Amino acid sequence: MNLLDIHTHSSTNEFAIFNIELERPKESTSFFSTGLHPWNLQENWEDNFDKVKAFAKDEKCMAIGEAGFDRIWGPDKEVQKKAFSAQAKLAFELEIPLILHLVKSHDLLLEYLKNETEIPSIICHGFNLKPHLGEQLLPFPVSFSFGKALKQKDSNAVSWLKKCPEDRYFFETDDSDETIDSIFNAASVILGRSVEELSEQVLSNWNRISKRKIYE
Ligand SMILES: [Zn+2]
Numbered sequence: 001m002n003l004l005d006i007h008t009h010s011s012t013n014e015f016a017i018f019n020i021e022l023e024r025p026k027e028s029t030s031f032f033s034t035g036l037h038p039w040n041l042q043e044n045w046e047d048n049f050d051k052v053k054a055f056a057k058d059e060k061c062m063a064i065g066e067a068g069f070d071r072i073w074g075p076d077k078e079v080q081k082k083a084f085s086a087q088a089k090l091a092f093e094l095e096i097p098l099i100l101h102l103v104k105s106h107d108l109l110l111e112y113l114k115n116e117t118e119i120p121s122i123i124c125h126g127f128n129l130k131p132h133l134g135e136q137l138l139p140f141p142v143s144f145s146f147g148k149a150l151k152q153k154d155s156n157a158v159s160w161l162k163k164c165p166e167d168r169y170f171f172e173t174d175d176s177d178e179t180i181d182s183i184f185n186a187a188s189v190i191l192g193r194s195v196e197e198l199s200e201q202v203l204s205n206w207n208r209i210s211k212r213k214i215y216e
Pocket of ligand 1: 007008009019066174175
């Protein structure tokens with residue numbers, strides 16, 4: 001069974017959304033995501049955004065991102081807000097999700113969600129925040145992707161996965177050494193659902209929020 005890895009920086013798994021970095025030549029992978037990570041935003045981010053738009057025309061481009069907000073690394077928050085809004089608008093127009101990077105910026109995300117009307121489906125990746133912060137996002141088109149933090153007992157990710165509505169979750173390896181199978185196994189134990197059920201759930205979740213469909 002192929003288990004969908006929603007976000008990875010390693011191109012070894014075929015059934016995965018591989019995050020492409022703009023500076024590097026595009027590897028031939030099946031599915032990919034591309035965007036301007038807040039760490040890499042330069043003064044001339046608008047030039048790079050043109051490259052994102054060009055890549056995004058490819059039907060194999062399943063999501064825009066990582067994009068988002070980071071108060072530890074990255075430029076001034078006004079620049080981050082502008083770059084995020086532009087990328088969110090692109091995802092909205094293409095009817096594909098945006099993969100969100102969020103560090104110490106929950107307030108900036110909420111500000112965006114409360115003030116915008118044309119919001120794409122947003123996948124909060126590597127989610128490991130307190131469950132009440134997850135709950136605040138449920139009124140909006142936000143899903144959650146869980147990774148290696150599911151392997152730490154008592155992590156915020158474990159607590160939130162238990163409460164998270166089933167139509168809002170995904171799984172990922174990101175930049176870890178974990179396999180996607182081991183993440184699904186951890187989730188299966190936490191939720192008391194079989195890996196097969198979780199696999200079907202994740203695919204139906206994806207196909208509900210994206211115009212670019214994924215089938216096993
Ligand atoms: Zn990542």
